[in-house]
Amino acid sequence: MSTQLILFFILAVIAILSAIGMLVSKNSVYSAMFLVLNFVTIAVLFLLLNAPFIAMVQVTIYAGAIMVLFLFVIMLLGTDMAAEGISMPWQPPIAILLSGALILEFAFILFFAQQDVLPQIEAISAAFGSPQSIGKLLFNFYLLPFEVTSVLLLVAMVGAIILAQRETG
């Protein structure tokens, strides 16, 4: 158990540092790479939670696919142009306000309402995160969300095509 705890803290520190690195990087390509590191670290955290399927999906979709899109978009805009950026003076105060609220919320859950907020879960089997059990769950109990996902993907596809079309006229 204690090795898991040590691993968790190391990973948590990497995750937080990479998130900070992403925020403070002047160059947007560096930001993107810090975000990739962050996603991969989160994936390893999923592994620690006995969810290998989710971990691999996290790497494939987030770190592998979505961040490639980000990189392409950064290069589409031109990195030097993205670096100059558009200054948004209203952004920092709102960000500080919202993140402050989030931290307060975390603190409340952790220190004051521990017993009530976290639901009691019975012990789960070792095969909980396996592809087999995920498949059975997804295609029996979560059938409707699964089918709705395809409509969501369809909308995204049409949207992207329309966005790109307007550029070329």
Add this chain to the structure above:
Amino acid sequence: MDPALLVEWLVKSGVIIFLILTGFAYLTLFERRVLARIQVRIGPNRAGPLGLLQPLADGIKLLFKEEVIPDKADKVIFILAPVLTVIPAFVLLAVIPLGPEISILGRSYSLSLAGDVNVGVLYLLAVASISVYGIVLAGWSSNNKYALLGGLRSAAQMISYELVLGLAFIGPILLANSMSLKDIIQAQSRVWFIVLQPIGFLLFLVASIAEVNRAPFDMPEAEQELTAGYHVEYSGMKFALFFMAEYGKMIVVSFITASLFLGGYLGPFVDKLPLLGPIYLLVKVTLILFFMIWVRATWPRIRYDRLMALGWKVLLPIGLLNIIITAILVILVGGY
């Protein structure tokens, strides 16, 4: 943690790295010799008997070359990019069983680092999807317009063919009911999946050649239009790392093809003599590698727009169709 276990992992990791490194060195020689023979030449035969020391000579030459970093390059990413490209080539082999379980001194060892993880195929997809970055970043950080274009083209090519690769994975999974490479190989004990999945096998072969940027899909090396693609500005050991990544990935892809469709380490008498397993696997891998070299010697490079059209308009629909047909047959016939 058990120290004996750690030693076992270290030894296995060492074997995998050794396999890729020597495989890379001798694959380059093998390729040059085979290409030469096909083109009625002799090929490198001066360094050592049969030219066997040629890879070593090449390595030493690259070691003593100056490494030029372009003045306007982004230094950090320029240096990190080859490392990011080569690591996936090493770690992919972790989930592939190199042989059946063998017992030495009363303890049984499995001949793979993590061959029985239940998400093996997904691990391969995940690592493959990460390996795009090294190439894009190499192109971007070089501050060279040809390198940037080459990097982007290779990246677009790799992600397009990754889809075909993903679809081709699904046939064997449907037949084996599992994503673990170990189960997929054992499901082929009666009949290899190349017989049941001929279309899937062809799809996988084409997509994997495109995924490792090999001829006839070698956009990065389209020297006529892009000088040399994403690695124009690289020299010395950094160039060697890119080279190693390409050939390492060729080897790994052959291991994956052999495991998914050609029965992996399976063959006659493997259950009696387990040590035959790795030998069978190596023979199959060598045959696939020979095929890839043969393809390079035979086909001219395909134009970039045709390459993307082939991926999206031909292979992707065929891949989907293959899955649907396989699924229907699996339901109708049940077992096989």
Add this chain to the structure above:
Amino acid sequence: MPEDFLPIAVLIILATGLSFTILLLGQIFGPRRPNPRKGSPYESGMRPYGKGQRRVPIHYYLIAVLFILFDVEIIFILPWAVVLRDLGIFGLIEMGLFVAILLIGFVYAWKKGALEWD
């Protein structure tokens, strides 16, 4: 289960160490005589013109979006493929519907010329 992935971590650490060692070897043994000509971008011997990093066509964006969507589709198909035998014909219909809806999008992309490369 997490223990199964520990050996992979060992391999990743070894591979990373090896790659950096190779880089370091090149640094140690290679000569270092930079000059402005060597540092300029290589353009087949022509005098370099323009900027090295330029904006790229929007087409790459489109390909990346389509890639994400089909990648998600494949991720959904994978666990389905593992349990198809248990689901039976019901599972076949489920996935048929899912793929059919996505195929509408695919045909739309094709007709709109999003798969064309010019």
